[in-house]
Amino acid sequence: MKPAVLIIIGVLTALGGALYLSSRRAAERTEEARPAAQAPVSTRAVRTEITFLYSTEKKAWVEEAAADFQKTHPLIRVNLVGQGSLEAARAILEGRERPTVWSPADSAVLRMLESDWATDATREPLFASEGEAAPRPLVKTPLVFVAWEDRAEVLLRASGGGAVSWKVIHDAVSSDQGWPAVGGQPEWGFVKLGHTDPTRSNSGLQALLLASLEFYGKQSGLTVADLLEPRFQTWLSQLERGTGRFEQSTGALMADMVRFGPSRYDIAVVYENLAIAQLSQPPGNWGALKVLYPTLTSWSDHPAAVLDGDWVLPRQREAALEWLRYLHSRPVQQRALAFGFRPADASVPLTPPGEASLFPRWPRGASRWTCRTARQSLMARWSATSSRCGRGGWATRGRRSPSLRPVLRHQPPRATRSMKPRIQRRFTASQASRGVGVVVSSAAV
Numbered sequence: 001m002k003p004a005v006l007i008i009i010g011v012l013t014a015l016g017g018a019l020y021l022s023s024r025r026a027a028e029r030t031e032e033a034r035p036a037a038q039a040p041v042s043t044r045a046v047r048t049e050i051t052f053l054y055s056t057e058k059k060a061w062v063e064e065a066a067a068d069f070q071k072t073h074p075l076i077r078v079n080l081v082g083q084g085s086l087e088a089a090r091a092i093l094e095g096r097e098r099p100t101v102w103s104p105a106d107s108a109v110l111r112m113l114e115s116d117w118a119t120d121a122t123r124e125p126l127f128a129s130e131g132e133a134a135p136r137p138l139v140k141t142p143l144v145f146v147a148w149e150d151r152a153e154v155l156l157r158a159s160g161g162g163a164v165s166w167k168v169i170h171d172a173v174s175s176d177q178g179w180p181a182v183g184g185q186p187e188w189g190f191v192k193l194g195h196t197d198p199t200r201s202n203s204g205l206q207a208l209l210l211a212s213l214e215f216y217g218k219q220s221g222l223t224v225a226d227l228l229e230p231r232f233q234t235w236l237s238q239l240e241r242g243t244g245r246f247e248q249s250t251g252a253l254m255a256d257m258v259r260f261g262p263s264r265y266d267i268a269v270v271y272e273n274l275a276i277a278q279l280s281q282p283p284g285n286w287g288a289l290k291v292l293y294p295t296l297t298s299w300s301d302h303p304a305a306v307l308d309g310d311w312v313l314p315r316q317r318e319a320a321l322e323w324l325r326y327l328h329s330r331p332v333q334q335r336a337l338a339f340g341f342r343p344a345d346a347s348v349p350l351t352p353p354g355e356a357s358l359f360p361r362w363p364r365g366a367s368r369w370t371c372r373t374a375r376q377s378l379m380a381r382w383s384a385t386s387s388r389c390g391r392g393g394w395a396t397r398g399r400r401s402p403s404l405r406p407v408l409r410h411q412p413p414r415a416t417r418s419m420k421p422r423i424q425r426r427f428t429a430s431q432a433s434r435g436v437g438v439v440v441s442s443a444a445v
Helices: 003-033 056-072 085-094 107-117 149-158 166-174 202-215 224-228 230-242 250-263 272-279 314-328 330-339 372-386 405-409
Strands: 048-054 076-082 101-103 139-148 267-271 289-292 296-300 303-306 438-441
Touching: 048 056, 048 314, 056 076, 056 139, 056 250, 056 272, 056 314, 056 330, 076 314, 085 107, 085 202, 101 314, 107 303, 139 149, 139 202, 139 250, 139 272, 149 166, 149 267, 149 289, 166 202, 166 230, 202 230, 202 250, 202 267, 202 296, 202 372, 224 230, 224 372, 230 372, 250 267, 250 272, 267 272, 272 289, 303 314, 314 330
Parallel strands: 048 076, 048 101
Antiparallel strands: 101 303, 139 267, 139 289, 139 296, 296 438
């Protein structure tokens, strides 16, 4: 091969190598300059937590429902907080509780909080007025007496064989003779009545309302003037002599009655569901319990609502609505029967097929008591007089009245035996316009 050809081939080879090396370096620089690919976005859904604040008498039903709900809704965590209705209302008002959903025992308590919340014009309404988030009943239950069976028979005889009256209860607890005053055994001692603190728990307040209505022979229309009547004040003070302690929730009251027996309570005022649920249990050391329906009773409708507070996030609101849909579903409403509740869903029969009914038929003659100022006055009346010691001592001595905002501002002073009962008369304009719960005759029960 000629030298000239070899020279040309060598030059071309050198140029090809140079071009290859140059293009490789350019490619490397391009790779370095190219931005790194973004990490893949996780497709895993976010778990949402909500808080359900509820009245304690629903505890067993709510806990079972929540456990089943978690199985089918793993991305929603329901935190359960049980508390007396009035205590919970005050905690929300003061910012100590910030639930996503609230279910007190009665709509009257919900309206009380709603009205007190509205006294601050800078805040938006706490509850929706319509739609799924608005307050709707979950279950229903009336107020009843529950007594140990031997005591119950004595009270029924003293009441003439019909519904147990507050007059008979009053005569029994106010007598220095104790149970023999109404035909009971001397070894039973004094009559021990149980009801919750009416400034913290709805059932305690309803008990006082029903006793007051019976005193005046009314089914509705209790007024502040009625509560200021000296004869009534004396009668109420005598009735409360038999109550040695005031639990903050109805569930705790029922539990203590079963735990300690007649040494603590002979008879107590509780919700029907708690009494019926207890009847399904084998008799304990103290014997069997019996449910007694008073001359007048009141219905609690256990409303539930999603709060429109600024602490509730949109995804929490949606999760809360899903939780409420579950509680209103027919299977969960049917399960409420097993816990002594009457379902809010009227299409659910009270008697399952082939089973005996645990409930008397629905009472008739419902009427609504409309004077909210009288309700607040009764709470203040009780707070003022309960600080005086009766036989066995009253548990509220020296305690501030735990009603909502108006009474918190005007705490009654520490009382002594020599102090005359006093009424706190200072109320907000919003209180005067509020309504209260339903009162019904138990003649049809």
